[in-house]
Amino acid sequence: MTRDRTDVRTGIVGLGNIGQYHAERLLDLGVELVGGMDVADDARRSFARRYGVDVYDDHDELYDDVDAVIVTTPNRFHEEYAVDAFDRDLHVLLEKPLAHDLESAERIAAAAAASDATCMVGFNNRFSNAVRIVRNRIQRGDLGRVTHLEANYVRRRGVPGRGSWFTRRAIAGGGALIDLGVHAIDLALYLLEYPDVLEVAGVTRSEFGPRENYAYLEMWGEDAGPEGFDVDDSASAFVRCAGNRSISLEVAWATNRPSNHEFVVHGTEAAARFDLLENDLTIHAAGTGGSDHLEDTTVTTRQNDTHSDEQRAFFDAIVAGRDVGESVEHALAVQRIIDAIYRSSDAERTVSLTDE
Template sequence: MIGTGIGVGIVGLGGMGNLHARSVSELGAEVVAGADLVEQQRRRFATEYGATTYETHEGLVVDDAVDAVIVTTPNRFHEPIAVDALEAGCHVLVEKPLAHTLESAERIARTAAAADGICMVGFHNRHAASMALFDEQHARGRFGDLTHIEANYVRRRGVPGPGSWFTDPELAGGGSLLDIGVHALDLALYTLDFPEISEVSGVARTTFGTEEEYADPDGFGENWDAESETYEVDDSVSAFIRCANGETISLEAAWATNREESMAFRVRGTEAGAQFDIGDTNLDILEAGTAGCDHYANVALTGDSSLTGYEAQDEQFLATIAAETTPETNTIEEALIVQRVIDAIYRSSETGRATQLAEVDLEAEHRARIN
């Protein structure tokens, strides 16, 4: 199996940590270590995987059995864990986003550039069946030149709740944009092959987090108490991104807003368009033609429902380690570009003006910074 002989340590043993642990185990890797501040989590993890557990990551990254580290902690702690793991010679997979701030993300990137191990970032929706279908059709030229992407990750009511790390700007770095909007943004930039970006405009809103009468029909935020904790992060963001070659991206991200929920991802091309839900299995292709008479053609492609983005992403991580090559996807350079655009959206919201990035090749600038 692809992960045979690779010892994996998980830092952060909550839901995401366990998801990755199960995934890499099924791919043949051995989960040898775990770290979490919560003793109960450590005990459960040790029992399930027979793994050595640590209260903090410092002991885990120097454990001789650990070849690769997967980081699933709150955003603020991505940097110290990833940096220590890379400096210890481990391979690293960091859950999205790369970090809680652009400066922190850049420090991880500099460390990764000098490290022997690889560093990848957890944007699993690139590997979902819907995106795999799109990539193949796009490679065949079916869509022509891509012109615009509408990217949505919108909950009608889905604020994690005051008191969680998600709503603490010191731990998360931001709200709905850094939590769920980052998925839609990364997928849009990935679809356009990370084009040069000229201008970013955005508005971040904090509307619902302080409401005592916040309606939460699904109980997403559990015990809501608007006065118990501070809430200083965005619960919705609207953004528009112009690329140097004319492509554009419109982004809607929300934990809560008075509209229908949506994870719709729509791609416009000169020859055809595509639409699917982020992370979903199926892909719809929208075309028009003149054969016989002028007509519309809607083609539905049904993907393999057993293909999950998380499993495919973890497989890429383990395969890259096994082959001793550099990553071809989910690279730290790409994640740094995503982080820069997020930073630009927040800066645009603060200033009330578009953030100009004209004539800046973000990937080349990144290489110049870390070399």
């Protein structure tokens, strides 16, 4: 029986930047990094040189030697590696989103449900200290009934390298909506305690990535120009949930406005406003004691490494022999909303999810 995290032999599938990011945190946690797999020679050589472990161009060999895997491949390939792991009852930490499209996500969810393995989807922002405090305030009733979430994840100029897999629909499944929106939607639903979603109205746009004269100061990866870009670079949506609760969503890789990572949690007794990246948190309320007044309380907490805390929760669940909650079910609900936003934009109408 596994006694602690150091006994969980772990491999990484997808050895690019995010794979190495996870590898560093595995080592910090004391988890045994057994090896890695990638189809790219350069990625394998770099990973082997940096971490001194075996690397493979086929995941079968890696899976023969591990108890758990972290899958960080481009979205389109999540299904292949996750489903094969579940078939072997290997534990899986799967980077967000669940998949590149809804059908693939449903197959992953079915395989996870049929497996005895633990599965966590990489919604690392849930582990932010600011989010933890807000969730605690909600659960103890300080905010009253939470009725609405404003969710913003907006960059002024932040299109990933045009021509990378991020900007190609066939591999990523979408652009800013599926890259950034997946985090914003999950966090909003998480703080609402994942109510049933009734309908979605959304618009996706591609206004900056296709430009020959796209003005930017820096870009992740090489810039292949507009021919390497066929996805959305922003999206706006409204999500109506059961009990007249709602979410307004604004996400973008590029806009002509300052960046905005603000979330506002509207409650009947108070509201909470926090910055997703900066950890700033303010509680807004009003009262009549002594005299009518408004209260704005700044809450100070430390900035934490959300990926490290996410990994810790994943491996602690494996060691304890318990699941990590409804991680896969929640990820599938997020994928359904993303799919509905794309369909709503294409059809120029609201999409109902109650008949699906």
